[in-house]
Amino acid sequence: MGEAQGFAYAQRAEGSVVITHHGRVAGTLRGGRAAEFLAEVGDDPQLVMARWTGNYRRGNERAARQHPRNRA
Numbered sequence: 001m002g003e004a005q006g007f008a009y010a011q012r013a014e015g016s017v018v019i020t021h022h023g024r025v026a027g028t029l030r031g032g033r034a035a036e037f038l039a040e041v042g043d044d045p046q047l048v049m050a051r052w053t054g055n056y057r058r059g060n061e062r063a064a065r066q067h068p069r070n071r072a
Helices: 031-040 045-053 061-065
Strands: 007-011 017-021 024-029
Touching: 007 031, 007 045, 017 031, 017 045, 024 031, 024 045, 031 045
Parallel strands: none
Antiparallel strands: 007 017, 017 024
């Protein structure tokens, strides 16, 4: 799987965390989820942010849509 790029996060004063992908908001975490994210983000920030926003499935989605089994 390719490495996720373009993610950034900002911790706000009220404790929430805003995750952006290429400058667009990809998710906002508040409370316990924000604290959990901040504890985990030190390992591999790009991969962690991709996983938390659900933006980690990249690859054959377009090809799978064209498969005869998946046509409507």
